[in-house]
Amino acid sequence: MAKNLTPKTTILDAKQMARIIRRMAGEIAERHHGDLSSLLLVGIRTRGVPLAEKIAAEIERMEGAKVPVGTLDITLYRDDLSTVGAQPLVKGTHLPRPIDDCGVVLCDDVLYTGRTVRAALDELIDFGRPRIVQLAVLIDRGHRELPIQADFVGKKVPTSQSEIIEVSFLSTDETEQVRILERPEPG
Amino acid sequence: MTPNTPIRWRRKDLLGIAELSPEEIGLILDTAESFSEIGERAIKKVPTLRGKTVLNLFFEASTRTRSSFEIAEKRLSADNINFSTSGSALEKGETLIDTALNLQAMAPDLVVIRHAHPGVPHMLARRIDAGVINAGDGAHEHPTQALLDAFTIRRHKGKLAGLKVAIVGDIEHSRVVRSNIHLLRKMGARVSIGGPRTLMPVGMEKMDVEVAYSLEEAIRDADVIMMLRVQLERQGRMAFPSVREYFQLFGLTTARLAAAKDDVIIMHPGPMNRGVEISSEVADGRTSVILEQVTHGVSVRMAILYLLSGVHEETV
Numbered sequence: 001m002a003k004n005l006t007p008k009t010t011i012l013d014a015k016q017m018a019r020i021i022r023r024m025a026g027e028i029a030e031r032h033h034g035d036l037s038s039l040l041l042v043g044i045r046t047r048g049v050p051l052a053e054k055i056a057a058e059i060e061r062m063e064g065a066k067v068p069v070g071t072l073d074i075t076l077y078r079d080d081l082s083t084v085g086a087q088p089l090v091k092g093t094h095l096p097r098p099i100d101d102c103g104v105v106l107c108d109d110v111l112y113t114g115r116t117v118r119a120a121l122d123e124l125i126d127f128g129r130p131r132i133v134q135l136a137v138l139i140d141r142g143h144r145e146l147p148i149q150a151d152f153v154g155k156k157v158p159t160s161q162s163e164i165i166e167v168s169f170l171s172t173d174e175t176e177q178v179r180i181l182e183r184p185e186p187g
Numbered sequence: 188m189t190p191n192t193p194i195r196w197r198r199k200d201l202l203g204i205a206e207l208s209p210e211e212i213g214l215i216l217d218t219a220e221s222f223s224e225i226g227e228r229a230i231k232k233v234p235t236l237r238g239k240t241v242l243n244l245f246f247e248a249s250t251r252t253r254s255s256f257e258i259a260e261k262r263l264s265a266d267n268i269n270f271s272t273s274g275s276a277l278e279k280g281e282t283l284i285d286t287a288l289n290l291q292a293m294a295p296d297l298v299v300i301r302h303a304h305p306g307v308p309h310m311l312a313r314r315i316d317a318g319v320i321n322a323g324d325g326a327h328e329h330p331t332q333a334l335l336d337a338f339t340i341r342r343h344k345g346k347l348a349g350l351k352v353a354i355v356g357d358i359e360h361s362r363v364v365r366s367n368i369h370l371l372r373k374m375g376a377r378v379s380i381g382g383p384r385t386l387m388p389v390g391m392e393k394m395d396v397e398v399a400y401s402l403e404e405a406i407r408d409a410d411v412i413m414m415l416r417v418q419l420e421r422q423g424r425m426a427f428p429s430v431r432e433y434f435q436l437f438g439l440t441t442a443r444l445a446a447a448k449d450d451v452i453i454m455h456p457g458p459m460n461r462g463v464e465i466s467s468e469v470a471d472g473r474t475s476v477i478l479e480q481v482t483h484g485v486s487v488r489m490a491i492l493y494l495l496s497g498v499h500e501e502t503v
């Protein structure tokens with residue numbers, strides 16, 4: 001965790017997260033009923049990946065269908081590379097199948113400005129022409145800077161811009177929860 | 188972030204391997220690993236360096252390195268301009284410093300330079316704001332070649348530490364060998380170099396390598412063999428009586444490979460002289476990874492262009 005951040009509230013614990021992800025998986029499965037075989041879940045690094053994996057596991061449990069999971073590293077498509085300082089680490093993109101004519105559901109932990117999703121869409125399109133692209137996010141915290149909306153939302157959380165949403169998954173962090181952290185007042 | 192935040196790239200330039208830390212080398216290799224996937228896409232291009240200008244200055248002939256840089260630049264969406272010796276102002280009597288100042292006036296973001304004289308990229312790096320990448324300076328360093336060699340070895344062996352790497356051939360005229368020794372020693376590999384005495388500079392032991400004067404001795408139990416090109420064009424005098432004799436003594440053949448490990452891989456920085464330093468049977472054989480080196484060269488150069496184009500708050 002970055003320093004100088006004070007935890008304010010825990011908005012979801014592990015149990016609540018699991019319930020919400022189950023509901024999202026149900027919604028995705030329902031929307032793609034009949035074409036589950038062409039469904040592809042794509043997690044945006046870092047924490048979109050465990051979300052996509054959990055949704056895939058739930059869909060498999062409910063429908064008995066194995067949905068492939070891909071990983072998108074949007075670093076090379078960011079619009080702020082010339083301002084962020086030393087270059088961020090590039091961890092790589094991996095899509096398990098050609099995406100032409102697939103139903104792609106992009107997964108990310110938090111939807112905020114929409115800039116990450118813009119970058120993800122640009123990268124995805126370089127791989128082919130999916131039949132449809134949808135967006136699933138665990139938390140929608142508002143403050144969009146681009147005209148982007150999610151198709152599947154776990155929880156809407158009104159936030160102020162001095163707050164940070166911290167999503168933790170067991171596979172990437174040591175715990176599983178969603179917290180609001182407060183950035184210190186500038187100056 | 189986490190206590191062991193991975194290191195970030197802080198340098199403006201890539202001039203040699205000698206000054207890099209093992210962590211910096213690891214960062215370049217890991218980043219290159221991520222870039223290698225782009226070469227397998229239908230659209231082999233990412234927008235990362237859009238609007239950046241890269242000058243490729245080749246004051247010495249090069250096909251492979253220059254095209255590799257050009258492809259890497261284009262895959263990152265940079266605009267690139269090529270200068271080569273013939274027809275350049277340098278041939279018309281301009282001093283190197285004037286050339287540098289003129290280049291600076293064009294405000295490039297990155298400059299890739301190859302020059303016959305050691306230290307020219309370093310001089311340029313001090314004079315201009317752009318990041319400078321050394322694409323070979325005399326017989327001094329050729330960092331991107333050493334990095335792509337290391338990348339290729341890591342792909343096959345999973346690591347560099349603990350391996351024995353034999354480098355055989357024209358040690359004296361090779362910049363590849365110096366960069367490779369620096370890199371491999373920093374990463375914990377053993378290096379043995381071999382070649383005729385006439386092509387072996389004195390004092391190579393000081394670079395912490397084993398020196399051998401026969402091919403068999405150099406490649407004994409090697410995990411990796413790098414054959415160097417006999418640079419006939421760089422030799423003022425013939426260092427050996429005939430090409431035929433060189434091949435008989437130092438040419439890598441299937442029979443001679445028996446001295447190395449069973450899973451040895453064969454590398455060559457190119458261009459190869461078939462029948463001089465390497466037989467066609469070995470060059471095209473099962474153990475050869477020579478063409479893979481070329482493929483990986485693009486990924487490694489993309490990684491370097493990407494890392495150097497960051498914003499540098501502090502310069503090392």
